[in-house]
Amino acid sequence: MSEPELTKEERILRMMRRTLTDVARDTACEPGIKHPLSEKTIMGIRECLVLIAAREQELAEEHGRDTSARPRYRDQPRDEVVVPLDVASLRRKDDEGSD
Numbered sequence: 001m002s003e004p005e006l007t008k009e010e011r012i013l014r015m016m017r018r019t020l021t022d023v024a025r026d027t028a029c030e031p032g033i034k035h036p037l038s039e040k041t042i043m044g045i046r047e048c049l050v051l052i053a054a055r056e057q058e059l060a061e062e063h064g065r066d067t068s069a070r071p072r073y074r075d076q077p078r079d080e081v082v083v084p085l086d087v088a089s090l091r092r093k094d095d096e097g098s099d
Contacts, residue, residue, distance in 0.1 A: 010059055017052045020045050 006014070024045060027036050035042065060067045072078075 007059065007063075010056065013052050013056050013059075017049060017056075020049055020052075 024042075029035055037045075057067060
């Protein structure tokens with residue numbers, strides 16, 4: 001399934017979100033060690049990410065995009081059950097019964 005065409009604003013927001021999360025990830029340090037970013041900067045990043053997420057939600061709703069998709073872990077159970085069918089064996093049984 002291909003991704004729908006994003007507007008320029010959506011592409012900008014996505015890039016800003018990625019960059020801010022990369023900064024947070026790159027500057028993360030072990031517990032107990034003073035963080036290189038000030039508390040004010042950390043709070044600013046959090047507030048920006050909240051605003052970006054809210055605007056992305058608004059834009060998705062404006063363009064009629066589904067926003068209910070959530071990430072799923074590989075080992076997480078699925079809600080649906082897939083039942084494999086051996087179509088070839090079904091056809092053979094139908095052929096035998098029609099003689």
